[in-house]
Amino acid sequence: MDNSLRISHEKELNLEATELRLGLPGSDEPEKRSVVRSNKRSSPEASEELECMSKGNMNSNGSDVTSDHDQDNVVPPAKAQVVGWPPIRSYRKNNLQQKKGEEGEGSGMYVKVSMAGAPYLRKIDLKVYKSYPELLKTLGNMFKCTFGEYSEREGYNGSEYAPTYEDKDGDWMLVGDVPWNMFVSSCKRLRIMKGSEAKGLGCL
Amino acid sequence: MPRLAYSFPEEVLEHVFSFIECDKDRGSISLVCKSWYEIEAWCRRRVFVGNCYAVSPATVVKRFPKVRSVAIKGKPHFADFNLVPEGWGAYVFPWIKAMAAAYPWLQEIRLKRMVITDECLELIAKSFKNFSVLVLTSCEGFTTDGLAAITANCRNLRELELRESEVEDICGHWLSHFPDSYTSLVSLNISCLGNEVNLSALERLVSRCTNLQTLRLNRAVPLEKLANLLRGAPQLVELGTGTYSTEMRPEVFANLAEAFSGCKQLKSLSGFWDVLPSYLPALYPVCSSLTSLNLSYATIQSSDLIKLVSQCESLQRLWVLDYIEDAGLEVIAASCKDLRELRVFPSDPFGLEPNVALTEQGLVSVSEGCTKLQSVLYFCRQMSNAALDTIARNRPNMTRFRLCIIEPRAPDYLTREPLDAGFGAIVEHCKDLRRLSLSGLLSDRVFEYIGTYGKKLEMLSVAFAGDTDLGLHHVLSGCDNLRKLEIRDCPFGDKALLANAAKLETMRSLWMSSCLVSYGACKLLGLKLPRLNVEVIDERGPPDSRPDSSPVEKLYIYRTVSGPRLDMPGYVWRMEDDSALRVS
Numbered sequence: 212m213d214n215s216l217r218i219s220h221e222k223e224l225n226l227e228a229t230e231l232r233l234g235l236p237g238s239d240e241p242e243k244r245s246v247v248r249s250n251k252r253s254s255p256e257a258s259e260e261l262e263c264m265s266k267g268n269m270n271s272n273g274s275d276v277t278s279d280h281d282q283d284n285v286v287p288p289a290k291a292q293v294v295g296w297p298p299i300r301s302y303r304k305n306n307l308q309q310k311k312g313e314e315g316e317g318s319g320m321y322v323k324v325s326m327a328g329a330p331y332l333r334k335i336d337l338k339v340y341k342s343y344p345e346l347l348k349t350l351g352n353m354f355k356c357t358f359g360e361y362s363e364r365e366g367y368n369g370s371e372y373a374p375t376y377e378d379k380d381g382d383w384m385l386v387g388d389v390p391w392n393m394f395v396s397s398c399k400r401l402r403i404m405k406g407s408e409a410k411g412l413g414c415l
Numbered sequence: 416m417p418r419l420a421y422s423f424p425e426e427v428l429e430h431v432f433s434f435i436e437c438d439k440d441r442g443s444i445s446l447v448c449k450s451w452y453e454i455e456a457w458c459r460r461r462v463f464v465g466n467c468y469a470v471s472p473a474t475v476v477k478r479f480p481k482v483r484s485v486a487i488k489g490k491p492h493f494a495d496f497n498l499v500p501e502g503w504g505a506y507v508f509p510w511i512k513a514m515a516a517a518y519p520w521l522q523e524i525r526l527k528r529m530v531i532t533d534e535c536l537e538l539i540a541k542s543f544k545n546f547s548v549l550v551l552t553s554c555e556g557f558t559t560d561g562l563a564a565i566t567a568n569c570r571n572l573r574e575l576e577l578r579e580s581e582v583e584d585i586c587g588h589w590l591s592h593f594p595d596s597y598t599s600l601v602s603l604n605i606s607c608l609g610n611e612v613n614l615s616a617l618e619r620l621v622s623r624c625t626n627l628q629t630l631r632l633n634r635a636v637p638l639e640k641l642a643n644l645l646r647g648a649p650q651l652v653e654l655g656t657g658t659y660s661t662e663m664r665p666e667v668f669a670n671l672a673e674a675f676s677g678c679k680q681l682k683s684l685s686g687f688w689d690v691l692p693s694y695l696p697a698l699y700p701v702c703s704s705l706t707s708l709n710l711s712y713a714t715i716q717s718s719d720l721i722k723l724v725s726q727c728e729s730l731q732r733l734w735v736l737d738y739i740e741d742a743g744l745e746v747i748a749a750s751c752k753d754l755r756e757l758r759v760f761p762s763d764p765f766g767l768e769p770n771v772a773l774t775e776q777g778l779v780s781v782s783e784g785c786t787k788l789q790s791v792l793y794f795c796r797q798m799s800n801a802a803l804d805t806i807a808r809n810r811p812n813m814t815r816f817r818l819c820i821i822e823p824r825a826p827d828y829l830t831r832e833p834l835d836a837g838f839g840a841i842v843e844h845c846k847d848l849r850r851l852s853l854s855g856l857l858s859d860r861v862f863e864y865i866g867t868y869g870k871k872l873e874m875l876s877v878a879f880a881g882d883t884d885l886g887l888h889h890v891l892s893g894c895d896n897l898r899k900l901e902i903r904d905c906p907f908g909d910k911a912l913l914a915n916a917a918k919l920e921t922m923r924s925l926w927m928s929s930c931l932v933s934y935g936a937c938k939l940l941g942l943k944l945p946r947l948n949v950e951v952i953d954e955r956g957p958p959d960s961r962p963d964s965s966p967v968e969k970l971y972i973y974r975t976v977s978g979p980r981l982d983m984p985g986y987v988w989r990m991e992d993d994s995a996l997r998v999s
Binding site for chain 1 (some may be wrong): 493495497498579581606690691693699712715718738762763794821841881
């Protein structure tokens with residue numbers, strides 16, 4: 212599909228790809244392998260060139276760019292997608308994405324994230340995450356905190372911090388109680404509360 | 416001396432042959448002598464065509480005049496991953512047309528990766544009075560209008576399964592076209608349909624078809640409706656839910672749990688889109704008798720998955736997302752002692768960083784604890800030779816092993832070496848291995864192992880691997896039972912292919928894309944091997960406009976007895992053989 216209508220040169224041996232292993236892992240065709248993204252940090256321009264799927268990765272890795280990572284300076288956060296790799300059927304890929312059309316395509320769903328004691332707020336795009344574990348992992352990295360295990364009865368009991376959110380009705384809810392899709396469509400902002408503060412929330 | 420073949424009346428031989436179902440055995444029978452060939456052909460009831468272009472419909476109906484059941488496969492496997500452009504072919508219409516004329520008593524049609532139009536469906540509905548089974552796997556080209564033709568006309572329909580097919584969903588009322596008097600449905604799979612079907616029609620259908628064993632719903636069926644459907648079919652053996660979440664309401668939950676407890680025969684569950692974990696306990700009553708569980712759409716956390724799967728002590732097949740994590744797989748290794756097949760799919764295939772704690776360790780655990788494990792499809796982000804070696808030694812009974820390390824050319828994460836030794840261990844110890852998919856950093860070495868040990872290997876999938884033509888040569892010269900070989904993005908060129916050209920006639924097909932096979936070599940192969948169709952797929956325009964040494968984009972070679980196909984799209988070029996050139 213994406214291979215179509217590209218002018219190709221003599222193909223270089225695919226061995227070149229091995230050289231670029233620390234860089235882009237692969238691209239649409241061997242002759243395009245030389246197209247390495249020169250900007251090492253994610254940028255709005257680079258993100259626009261990518262398809263929706265990898266756009267998500269861009270943003271979720273944006274936070275990684277600021278964290279310690281030994282590939283930080285070598286791997287551009289953007290990843291050019293190789294056609295048909297990993298080998299997953301499209302109906303499966305589509306089904307992993309959230310139901311379309313609920314938030315409006317392509318616009319991103321940025322919500323503010325605050326934390327008690329932090330000097331400034333952050334913003335994250337809820338659309339790039341597909342589940343609670345992913346979201347909580349990012350929040351944990353962003354604010355250097357842990358949440359412990361969620362249980363319906365006890366919430367995040369026992370952990371130092373608990374993720375909460377303000378929903379459409381203006382109520383503060385515990386993150387994790389409702390199905391993911393429902394959460395994304397009703398979450399207006401996030402707040403990481405101290406465990407002790409969060410105790411009254413979301414109890415059935 | 417009277418010949419043995421004539422000492423039995425035909426009817427007796429026919430009766431004897433009727434016990435032989437396996438295609439391969441039927442083929443052997445037909446080679447014994449001319450009369451056995453004829454008798455066998457006359458009484459063959461099922462035909463399997465592994466490649467729709469390997470033989471023509473006319474040839475099939477001529478040889479086997481009394482067929483009741485047909486199965487046909489079309490596009491190459493890599494079409495699943497968008498490597499085959501639109502309009503490539505695999506149209507079933509010529510088959511339906513030929514069979515409509517030749518097989519008025521045809522009962523079953525099973526298609527995989529084929530294009531089937533509404534016109535075809537209408538022709539089926541019109542032509543086969545006893546039509547009872549339609550299974551379309553990974554097919555496309557039709558709409559719900561075509562389905563309406565089937566449901567309205569096929570009085571004896573027993574199975575209607577749309578597995579992972581692309582259906583244009585025009586109207587949900589196709590299901591209502593089953594007449595009220597129709598009660599013979601045994602199996603209904605609509606899981607791939609995008610839109611709602613008429614739910615009340617579905618409920619009535621389900622409750623009046625008392626032989627219904629399989630019901631796979633689509634995502635659009637709300638969870639609140641599931642209990643009613645189950646009550647209408649407590650005899651169900653296989654169920655695919657619709658969306659598995661709704662607002663948490665105790666009465667909905669109780670209703671659902673009760674409905675599930677009423678299904679005493681339930682062995683297989685699937686569906687589970689949008690799971691709300693609090694509804695999972697409704698399944699607990701049926702868990703211990705489940706043999707098959709497909710949770711590959713359930714985006715729920717490891718702990719919830721574990722709570723469910725740990726109760727499924729009879730499980731033989733499990734499909735799950737990598738949210739199961741290593742911890743979950745350890746539990747499975749301890750609880751699911753009857754497991755035969757495991758598939759772990761990636762929840763975030765395009766992310767650069769692992770989003771879950773799933774590593775090679777999970778697979779190692781299962782290989783240790785599940786002694787009957789023989790079929791694996793595993794997506795992960797790291798692998799080691801040591802782990803593969805352990806898995807191989809644990810499970811010499813492995814028959815299908817497909818490993819996808821998400822990063823192309825990823826080395827052994829512990830030693831940074833290629834994974835040659837690890838996969839080598841797999842082929843060496845798993846002597847009955849029939850299917851293998853490779854990934855990770857691999858040199859020509861791994862192919863040497865495969866050629867040496869992979870004697871039973873029938874299908875091999877290779878991506879981003881190898882160094883030189885020697886790799887391909889090892890496989891083509893060593894794997895005696897190879898039927899299907901598919902390769903992408905490997906530095907394999909002309910030499911191995913030309914040196915092993917004759918091997919290609921013993922295989923069903925060879926696919927190579929983004930490799931280094933030149934146009935000249937393709938032409939040569941086409942020229943010298945008239946029993947092969949050598950098709951070059953190139954969307955850059957005619958290969959003649961480029962030098963002979965220029966590598967082709969994609970190459971699909973398959974053996975055939977029916978000569979060139981006549982339905983190739985503009986970007987497919989068939990390499991002509993000698994005979995064609997002489998005639999023109």
